[in-house]
Amino acid sequence: MYGFVLPWEQRKLGEIVEIKSGKDYKHLNKGKIPVYGTGGYMLSVDSALSYHSDAIGIGRKGTIDKPYVLYAPFWTVDTLFYSIPRQNYELDFVNYIFQQVHWKQLDESTGVPSLSKLTISNVSVKVSKFSEQQKIGSFFKQLDNIITQNGRKIDLLKQLKQAYLQQIFSQELRFAGFSDDWEEREFGEMYKKVNEKNDLSFTSEQIISVANMYFKIDSAARSNNDYMKTYNVFRVGDIAFEGNRSKHFSYGRFVENTIGDGIVSHVFDVFRPIVDYDKFYWKYAIHNEYIMGRVLMKATTSSTMMTNLVSKDFLKRSILVPYVPEQQKIGRFFQQLDDLISLHQKKLALLKKQKQAYLQKLFI
Numbered sequence: 001m002y003g004f005v006l007p008w009e010q011r012k013l014g015e016i017v018e019i020k021s022g023k024d025y026k027h028l029n030k031g032k033i034p035v036y037g038t039g040g041y042m043l044s045v046d047s048a049l050s051y052h053s054d055a056i057g058i059g060r061k062g063t064i065d066k067p068y069v070l071y072a073p074f075w076t077v078d079t080l081f082y083s084i085p086r087q088n089y090e091l092d093f094v095n096y097i098f099q100q101v102h103w104k105q106l107d108e109s110t111g112v113p114s115l116s117k118l119t120i121s122n123v124s125v126k127v128s129k130f131s132e133q134q135k136i137g138s139f140f141k142q143l144d145n146i147i148t149q150n151g152r153k154i155d156l157l158k159q160l161k162q163a164y165l166q167q168i169f170s171q172e173l174r175f176a177g178f179s180d181d182w183e184e185r186e187f188g189e190m191y192k193k194v195n196e197k198n199d200l201s202f203t204s205e206q207i208i209s210v211a212n213m214y215f216k217i218d219s220a221a222r223s224n225n226d227y228m229k230t231y232n233v234f235r236v237g238d239i240a241f242e243g244n245r246s247k248h249f250s251y252g253r254f255v256e257n258t259i260g261d262g263i264v265s266h267v268f269d270v271f272r273p274i275v276d277y278d279k280f281y282w283k284y285a286i287h288n289e290y291i292m293g294r295v296l297m298k299a300t301t302s303s304t305m306m307t308n309l310v311s312k313d314f315l316k317r318s319i320l321v322p323y324v325p326e327q328q329k330i331g332r333f334f335q336q337l338d339d340l341i342s343l344h345q346k347k348l349a350l351l352k353k354q355k356q357a358y359l360q361k362l363f364i
Contacts, residue, residue: 008128014042014121016094017056017083021117022076023049035075038063048073051060054091055082056098058120064106064113066228067098081117084143088130092137097125100359103275127248136362143355150348161334168330169288187295188315192270196233200225208262210242213255215262232270232322237279239286240268241314243306251296252307276324280331330331 013019025035030047038059051073058067061079069091076082085094101123107113128136209216234240234257243252258279264270273282285291299305299314322330 008126065103090133093133278327281327
């Protein structure tokens with residue numbers, strides 16, 4: 001299989017690694033040696049539990065299902081075991097064995113998840129000869145490096161996108177090819193509030209979730225015509241306000257209907273464009289906290305869990321808007337950037353799926 005020799009030998013983890021306990025670090029001074037807990041790096045001190053031997057960290061209490069490699073020198077807290085591979089067992093190979101164990105199924109506590117040295121030691125696994133371990137460990141480490149590089153590329157593209165969004169929509173800086181010729185317009189010049197009620201042309205299968213923008217099935221509404229008549233029609237290009245606050249949207253957010261004509265609950269006000277516009281541009285504009293935060297701060301009222309839109313105040317608020325040809329250029333620019341991010345995300349997902357398939361074939 002993949003050029004590796006089978007069958008492998010059955011071993012207990014206690015035969016493969018020496019499991020050691022972490023200790024309290026509070027008596028130590030600040031230094032350059034990292035201290036690790038179940039969640040990863042915590043701080044640095046001036047002493048180590050392991051000066052020369054690399055290991056695999058595995059939670060004793062708390063997070064018990066996230067083992068990871070620890071490179072010497074290091075210190076671990078008392079909630080994190082460190083497992084040093086014994087002679088003739090390769091670190092990366094052993095790490096991938098640890099990744100395949102269903103640690104949560106070995107939880108020994110009815111409260112905070114816990115593992116003991118005995119439980120870890122008694123886990124039965126299959127191992128290959130040392131020369132083969134080196135090849136396998138190297139193979140998966142290279143694959144992990146590729147996955148990490150792709151993840152960083154996605155993060156960089158997202159950061160670039162956010163920087164571009166702020167530059168364009170703040171008008172503090174301008175890109176080559178994008179003009180400064182924007183005009184200030186009230187939302188009431190570009191949108192009107194519509195009260196188009198469902199005349200039963202739309203069914204319960206065409207109810208749209210404003211929060212998630214997909215068609216949802218509402219079985220309770222299926223046979224209740226009076227209830228269905230209270231729904232507002234939500235057509236492609238319309239926008240509606242979803243008032244849940246989050247770390248990205250301090251006052252809630254607008255969403256644009258791009259999935260198809262449907263209906264939404266009467267609690268959502270629907271606004272329909274009355275001017276020519278570029279749908280891609282407005283998708284990014286209405287989701288931009290830099291722009292909409294200042295608008296919604298003056299056009300919403302707060303309740304316990306969410307904010308409510310005051311439609312008449314919203315329609316009086318104004319923003320700077322480029323002309324339609326400029327909207328089209330900006331919209332295409334960000335759409336292409338999103339397509340590139342999506343492409344890399346699909347590639348990353350495929351790499352992770354391939355890695356998992358290889359791990360399952362080799363270690364299970």
